[in-house]
Structure formats: structure tokens, C-alpha cells
Amino acid sequence: MLSLVKNPTQQDYIDYANFSEKQAESFNENVDFEIELINFYLFSTYAPKEKTLDHYGNVHLGFMGHFFQVSEGQYDYPWWLEFFN
Known part of the structure; x- marks a missing residue:
């Protein structure tokens, strides 16, 4: 039950990964x-x-308010996630 309450949100992931428009602007093209x-x-x-x-970047698993990297990045959809779609 506790893991349901502590499951990180998408905004938690954005904050964790430190995504920002400034980072996107640092590239010389629109990302x-x-x-x-x-x-x-x-x-x-x-x-x-x-x-x-x-293309997909690093996949993270969110559990109990924490994130764990489970891949180094890939260029296609993770095959093991197809089962859950």
C-alpha cells in the first residue's frame, strides 16, 4: 500500500532528471x-x-519516491515494455 502512495509522478521524474528549456536551447537546434x-x-x-x-533515452524505474536507471539509452522502444501496452 505504501508503494502506491510513494510512486513517483511524471513531475517528480522531470525534477529528478533536471529537464529544462535552457538545456534544450543549449543545442543549436530545436529538440x-x-x-x-x-x-x-x-x-x-x-x-x-x-x-x-x-529515439529513447535512459530508462528509469521509479519506486518508493526514488529513481533507478535500468538502461543506458536506446534507439527503439524497449521490447520488454511492449507486454504492458
Whole structure:
């Protein structure tokens, strides 16, 4: 029950990853990305997705208010998340 209450939100992930428009402006091009979120109720997975090329960044697992990196980044959709869509 406690893990349901402490499951991090998407805003928690954005704050943790320190995403900001200033970082996007530091590139010499317009970077358009979204946060891919899959909620498993007891934990969640989060990954930044670059919209233009459909590339995914580092996948993090959110559990009990903390984030744990589970991948080094990849260029396609994580195969193991297909089962939950």
C-alpha cells in the first residue's frame, strides 16, 4: 500500500532528471521530446523520447519516491515494455 502512495509522478521524474528549456536551447537546434511513462501502480518506468527521430533515452524505474536507471539509452522502444501496452 505504501508503494502506491510513494510512486513517483511524471513531475517528480522531470525534477529528478533536471529537464529544462535552457538545456534544450543549449543545442543549436530545436529538440522536441516527451516523457514516456508506464505506470505499474507499484512502480513506474520513465524514458525521455525524442519525437522527431523516435529515439529513447535512459530508462528509469521509479519506486518508493526514488529513481533507478535500468538502461543506458536506446534507439527503439524497449521490447520488454511492449507486454504492458
